[in-house]
Amino acid sequence: MRPRDETADRPALEGVLVVVPARDEQDVVGDCLSGLDEAAAVVSAEGLPVVVCVVRHRCTDGTGDLVDGFVEGAEARASTGWVVADSDAETLGEARAEGVLSALVHPVLGSLDPATVWVACTDADSRVPSTWLAVQRELADSGLDLVLGAVEPVDDGSAAVGFWRAHHSVEGHRGLHAASLGTRLSAYHQAGGFPATDVGEDAQLVHAIRHGAGLPWTSTHLAPVVTSSRRCGRRWRGRQQHGLATFLHRLDTALGTFGGSPELQGRLREEVLRLAKGRGAEKTLCPSEAAGAVDPSRRQELTHLARAVACTLADEGLVEVTQQGVVVDGRRAVGPVRVRLVPPPPG
Template sequence: MHPRDETDDRPALCGVLVVVPARDEEAEIAGCLGSVATAAERVELPVVVSVVLHRCTDRTAEKVADVAREHANVHWVTVASEAETLGGARADGADAGRSHEALADLPPGAVWCASTDADSQVPPAWLAEQRVLADRGLDLVLGTVEPREDGSPSTPYWHAPHHLTEGHLGVRAANLGLRLSAYDDAGGFPDRDEGADVHLVHAVREIAGLPWTSTDRARVVTSSRRQGRSSRGFARFLTRLDVAVAAFGASPDLQDRLRSQLLQIAEERGAGKTLCPSDAAGVLDPERRRELTPLARAVASTLADEGLVVITQKGVPVDGRTAVGPVRVGLPLAEMR
């Protein structure tokens, strides 16, 4: 899946929508929205920030109001959502934000919709970089995300240099942007907790076949907490990594051996066949296969970011770091390479 060619038939951007879902994020939301406001000041377009209060029970709404008062140059929309899923909450945010008077009369092709998370902070050039790429005729931009450095031995499995690059294939809702026209063509954020971002991106680039690219020029920093807002997602991934690293260490040699074994098994099985990350773990240490599997899954996720393998659940590409339940690893189909 290499980025598609740019096109010259897209309108110039006239406005930007930023969607930020938040669920009981009173400790993180001010830092997130402050960083978004700084990025909005540099994009030189009307910016609407739609903050979704997703079944909040804490003081998140008060924190949002404080930031909005401090940054009056940004158009703020706050929407209370009772959506059953995170994807549904993101969709509520997009619907509310695009209806703001600053964007409502603009054609969808001229509005850029950027997404981040309430426990993340975006760089000052975040929206400006996406605008540059959009004005080259692209409909989708995938950015990179890394956890805040917390000194834990697990972070090398995220900070491995392979996937924080130009042309990566990672999909992170905390750092992506697309035209509203592409969002509409893809059906918006699906009503699901796991993989809503991956499904949206899949619909844009593989089903609709729209032009897209990926970049590391505006990396978002996200929380490295181990207790997330649910038992799912990145916090769960880091917790499992902590346990595995405590048992096996985090040496580059181990990562390289897992990497080689995953690729070897995938090549041996060939296109159309898949493996479980535990298969590679079992070759390296049969007696502790289960304990080693989270490390194998982390390495497989990096390989997927590089486009060397594809991680799926029930045949649908997913992010191996945040997908809940077993995943399969296989070679990319010829048309995806």
């Protein structure tokens, strides 16, 4: 993997493709599309054409009709290109990949060199800020092939969301979120595109770009995307949203049990870093080990809080959260995770 922020000789962008899958999101999809419309307008005004592809993924509610109505109005008042695709794909990764292919049929993008096309990705339960694409464009034009953005949940007044929002990402964070990432189309192709999986399709694509292809990348806390903080829903059990919903539910429980004591959080933080530094970047630790080091008698109950602390350390760029050697978003990942020190740059 190339060092973070190392750049290469890359052409300036000539087009942007935004893909957003939408499945049963009738309550929030309008807000999502409004945010994308505003972000696209910013870079379109500077001469960079944008095509937004909304993938209606096996919808059973009014999402599809709302998308159609919004796109009809957006096309009438702006220069942004809009594509609506219907997908019966079994997995979210396939739906995202179909969105990329559908957008590339648009005449604005069809004839461009893949090295000059930027693929930005978000989710239908999220709202991007107006500067979202402008920030990615600036970084891409500096010679990067991948940009990892930051995400924060809607403030619902809960302890779990308060904990998350109290810890902000920085430049150099090690977080990874499908709701805010972008890559050059040439890098996307080189990495094989989004894999056919429901959970971690973003992590696998990023891993293939950074480690498999060894392409230059960066992360940024600028222009954070606001995403849903719902705990559970009637859809997608065991899938991506269930991972984040479960994380927040368990964090609510842990904070309800132990409280939001800065002292306890500080002790968990110290133990995660101590164990990670002791093992180096080649070995990993389980958050439960840090929990056990703080209070052996309540190791199990403290484990989820230790996992949350590890995620905040990833936001600070100090550790990476992984599953089977692949860096993941520890808040969305389903199942156990591991933590490791950030590897030093090669050479």
